Amino acid sequence: MKILVAIDVHETRTKPAARAAIRFAQDVVQKTSGSFSIALVGNRINEAVAAVNGFGAEAIYLLDDPQLAGHLAQPTTTALVHLQRQHNFNLLVAPDSTTARDYLPRLAGVLSAGMCRGVCEAVTRPEGLCYKRNVFSGMVTRWERITSPLQIVSVEATAVGEPRKGTDAEAIPLKLNLPSDARTTFIETRRAHSQRPDLAVAECVVGAGRGIKSAEAMSKVEELTDKLGAALGATRAVVDAGWMPNEYQIGQTGKSIAPKLYLAIGISGAVQHVAGIRAARTIVAVNKDAEAPLLRVADIAVIGDLGKIVPRMLELL
Amino acid sequence: MKVLVTVKPVADHNTPASEWMALQKKERANVNFIPNEFDLIAVEQALRLRDSGADDICLVSVTTEEHLPHLRTALAMGADRGIVVDPGQRHLDWHQIAVALKFVVEKEKPDIVLMGKQATDDDACQVASMLAGMLDWPQATFVSRMDVAPAGDQVTVERETDDGIDVLRVTLPAVISCDLRLNEPRYPTLPNLMRSRKIPLEVYQYSQLPVPDEPNVEVDSYELPLGRNGVITYAADADELVAILKERKLID
Numbered sequence A: 001m002k003i004l005v006a007i008d009v010h011e012t013r014t015k016p017a018a019r020a021a022i023r024f025a026q027d028v029v030q031k032t033s034g035s036f037s038i039a040l041v042g043n044r045i046n047e048a049v050a051a052v053n054g055f056g057a058e059a060i061y062l063l064d065d066p067q068l069a070g071h072l073a074q075p076t077t078t079a080l081v082h083l084q085r086q087h088n089f090n091l092l093v094a095p096d097s098t099t100a101r102d103y104l105p106r107l108a109g110v111l112s113a114g115m116c117r118g119v120c121e122a123v124t125r126p127e128g129l130c131y132k133r134n135v136f137s138g139m140v141t142r143w144e145r146i147t148s149p150l151q152i153v154s155v156e157a158t159a160v161g162e163p164r165k166g167t168d169a170e171a172i173p174l175k176l177n178l179p180s181d182a183r184t185t186f187i188e189t190r191r192a193h194s195q196r197p198d199l200a201v202a203e204c205v206v207g208a209g210r211g212i213k214s215a216e217a218m219s220k221v222e223e224l225t226d227k228l229g230a231a232l233g234a235t236r237a238v239v240d241a242g243w244m245p246n247e248y249q250i251g252q253t254g255k256s257i258a259p260k261l262y263l264a265i266g267i268s269g270a271v272q273h274v275a276g277i278r279a280a281r282t283i284v285a286v287n288k289d290a291e292a293p294l295l296r297v298a299d300i301a302v303i304g305d306l307g308k309i310v311p312r313m314l315e316l317l
Numbered sequence B: 001m002k003v004l005v006t007v008k009p010v011a012d013h014n015t016p017a018s019e020w021m022a023l024q025k026k027e028r029a030n031v032n033f034i035p036n037e038f039d040l041i042a043v044e045q046a047l048r049l050r051d052s053g054a055d056d057i058c059l060v061s062v063t064t065e066e067h068l069p070h071l072r073t074a075l076a077m078g079a080d081r082g083i084v085v086d087p088g089q090r091h092l093d094w095h096q097i098a099v100a101l102k103f104v105v106e107k108e109k110p111d112i113v114l115m116g117k118q119a120t121d122d123d124a125c126q127v128a129s130m131l132a133g134m135l136d137w138p139q140a141t142f143v144s145r146m147d148v149a150p151a152g153d154q155v156t157v158e159r160e161t162d163d164g165i166d167v168l169r170v171t172l173p174a175v176i177s178c179d180l181r182l183n184e185p186r187y188p189t190l191p192n193l194m195r196s197r198k199i200p201l202e203v204y205q206y207s208q209l210p211v212p213d214e215p216n217v218e219v220d221s222y223e224l225p226l227g228r229n230g231v232i233t234y235a236a237d238a239d240e241l242v243a244i245l246k247e248r249k250l251i252d
């Protein structure tokens, strides 16, 4: 298999999930023989080369263009189509993220390729590679196979390990001169800068649920988060209520996490939420309801009022 | 302004995993269907465009005849008409669905296609962008706010990303995929429910359209995921919890 790993670079940095995409490509190379290359996509991306080098890629292509700064689906697709026409890869891999969910299916549409999103694992079977995905709120596992000449997959980072060390590769800049497409204008990105670790890679995550009913209780939960050096996440109910921004949402329609410790505070454990926390090593439920569905997946539980439990934890830590 | 809204009937999320798997394998299954929640948000958004000049709101679904009632529920929110592409006995993949939708778009020539961000049954999250790519139209996915320019030729959107919000302006015609916080879908009124039964549905057979015969993605097999260990340790209070966490070296 000739594989390309496409990695989006934001402000000179790659996201942690990029490492999982590289590991996934390494695993497929091991199973099928062949090789993989990397494409870095963005604007002013030279500094990001170091982050993806030393893993045994054949080459690192730099798709560097002012049009790619905002990671809009149209120019990103055009750039990757250009690279694909030159090299005819059999498999295109990208880390699953809102960026990939936006442009990767567009690329698949333009190239008439089959795509699987959020793949956890690949195995070789007589009929070819099979990709494992979680479907139906993570309640069912499905193995899928792509039959088109070009296969496209995005990788679920929480299911894949760290890349293995390998040789360095040469960075090859490509002259793209992408035309500007006046039909889509990037205006701005609004983000709340947080000192806390990134949800996607945090070793410890505190999850806030609707059981936290007051601003005071919420500030205690935030205090606990910071004391633990944890990332903060939330259920959809909390985000819908406007207590926290959308990027904090964990679950089927939000982010997946894989911390060593997940402290779920005032969270009932709806399947859509649990879909995002299955990869957590230890799940702790703090809930007043001994029947809450979360207790079916939790490892440790305290049944009681979070209004008393959280402040007491703060005293003890 | 012509608006096309895509609607996929999906199994209700209370369906047990075993029933859902049986359904996928085309075995007898006891499943309650609902319109995909994100698609109802797309329908609601279309209805709110009436004030911006939307005078033809058409729903389209690639689905078999037995699911027409679910399309009617969505129609009863206030849409004008509906189109169905019936795949018959085939199991279509996302690429085939996108090609079927492209056929309808090229026939209907809408100014805007409103879709859901993802279908909550197989969580593909790809048909919207795929369709936009096939049409070579601008796209905006995961949209949580949408404003139509007074001239009606552009929309400014906010999209939800892993990092926050991106703001874009796209020129119509475009494909927009709707996220949960875009709006609260209305419930159909009784008169609208009655009226929707009389709305004629235009039906195409997938097999008679210029569309691919073979899928790009095939299902190999289904499994139930390994459960978590299911052994739970109860801590009596915060003190015991902290002690357990320290003992297991989960916190310092």
Ligand SMILES: Cc1cc2nc3c(=O)[nH]c(=O)nc-3n(C[C@H](O)[C@H](O)[C@H](O)COP(=O)(O)OP(=O)(O)OC[C@H]3O[C@@H](n4cnc5c(N)ncnc54)[C@H](O)[C@@H]3O)c2cc1C
Residues within 6 Å of the ligand: A208, A209, A210, A211, A212, A234, A235, A236, A237, A238, A249, A250, A251, A252, A253, A254, A255, A265, A266, A267, A268, A269, A270, A271, A272, A273, A286, A287, A288, A289, A292, A304, A305, A306, A307, B037, B120
């Ligand atoms: C299509 C779709 C997609 C969805 N996607 C997601 C998703 O990605 N992520 C997500 O999280 N949800 C998602 N949901 C929503 C999901 O179904 C639940 O509604 C949501 O997760 C519930 O959030 P919650 O646990 O905070 O609130 P609730 O279900 O209201 O639970 C609150 C919990 O707090 C406990 N509690 C209350 N007071 C106290 C107290 N004083 N002390 C201790 N405990 C207390 C209660 O016992 C209860 O268990 C989705 C739903 C749909 C239909």
Ligand SMILES: Nc1ncnc2c1ncn2[C@@H]1O[C@H](COP(=O)(O)O)[C@@H](O)[C@H]1O
Residues within 6 Å of the ligand: B006, B007, B008, B036, B038, B039, B060, B061, B062, B063, B094, B097, B114, B115, B116, B117, B118, B119, B120, B122, B123, B124, B125, B126, B127, B128
């Ligand atoms: N069979 C279908 N018929 C109509 N619309 C569909 C169909 N499948 C997917 N869609 C639309 O595409 C969106 C994204 O679906 P998916 O890419 O399958 O997660 C859905 O919310 C629908 O709006």
